[in-house]
Amino acid sequence: MAPEAGMSSEQSAVQAEVLELCEPFDRAYWRDLDREGTYPHEFVDTLGRAGWLGVLLPEEYGGKGLGTPEAVAMMEAVARSGAGFSGAQAVHAAIYNSAPLVNYGSEEMKSELLPAVAAGDAWIQCFSLTEPGAGSESTAITTEAVRDGDEYVVNGEKVWTSRLDVSDYLVLVARTTPREAVEKKTQGVSLFLVDIERGREEGSIEVEAIDKTVSNVVTSFRVTYDDLRIPAENLIGTEDEGFYHVLDGLNEERLVIAAECVGLGEVALERAADYAGTREVFGRAVGQNQAIQHPIARAYAHVHAAKRVTYDAAAVAADLSQKEVGVRANTAKYLASEAAYMAADAAVQTHGGFGVAREYDVERYFREARLTRLVPITQELVLSYLGETVFDLPRSY
């Protein structure tokens, strides 16, 4: 791989520290957890104890008080260490689910919870938005939260709610005003902090794991909320404006997703190059054949370009309008997902038959790279956003 360029000294320091923490969690660790479908508790705990789950939390709450450029560097390093996109996703949510709390939570909520999050003692790993009838069209959610005295009563069904099994709290997105009763479809939605253990003990949160083939270290659930009672003080921000609270900061978060894709692409290329240089067929290393060498080199060019777009955007995000950050972040996410996919595909092909054997890990990277084209937003919706925002073309979503 080419030497690093264009990184600030803070970003280099973040990467050095994070990579050191990641080092004990080797390829076999991730391979075994992926095979077993087990959450990487020890790994997340290690980062949490070192304060990295609080990378973005203000210092007054015990966080590191760092910004998007450092979060980008951190999460690229996590993915590149061999944790891949799955390992990154095991950490990512803990960092970003506290964002609405920081920006919109009550002082009481913040002082009670955020120091514990920063210390790695409380996990808000779970975000419950998607429903059977509302994925890309997230404003179509029908889960409702109805005010009843000092509480809200929640009923509805969610899908793909990930990490509920390992989280202390989840951030729930529910309608407090029906879609028909609001002028804009983005209105009438609210955010709530939900105590998972309490809800499950009371029988008002029922879960069923979704049987899936990728990102196995994280479990995703169908969730039924049946008369779940939430104290009114657990409303995050302003009633009916939750959607705007979610949108706020989403672009910076998307840059971090892009960085995770970059890290995944990088680790896939490292494996590809290792194998290409050592596997001999017809009396020479397979990497001597341009049919093997060029896809690796081509993917490198794409990963490198995606990385530059991501890092450049992260460096200036704080000074740009949300529209400008949105364009750059969505461009970065699109490019990084495609580049990771290209890299992982080249890595599988380089390994021949062993490309699909677990022991070489590249088949896992391939599954994960495929997933990045679907989550947290599909590539189509990213392109639709760019088409509308950059070129003023009619909106399709």
Ligand SMILES: Cc1cc2nc3c(=O)[nH]c(=O)nc-3n(C[C@H](O)[C@H](O)[C@H](O)COP(=O)(O)OP(=O)(O)OC[C@H]3O[C@@H](n4cnc5c(N)ncnc54)[C@H](O)[C@@H]3O)c2cc1C
């Ligand atoms: C492993 C995994 C983990 C997840 N974790 C979470 C989580 O923790 N919390 C959570 O809330 N959600 C989670 N999700 C859900 C995820 O955000 C959605 O799957 C994603 O937003 C896409 O929604 P959908 O699956 O309903 O696809 P749909 O919206 O049904 O779309 C189907 C296809 O149609 C395309 N399409 C739709 N509309 C348009 C349009 N206007 N123009 C062009 N193409 C269009 C889409 O791009 C897609 O290819 C997770 C999903 C997965 C797979």
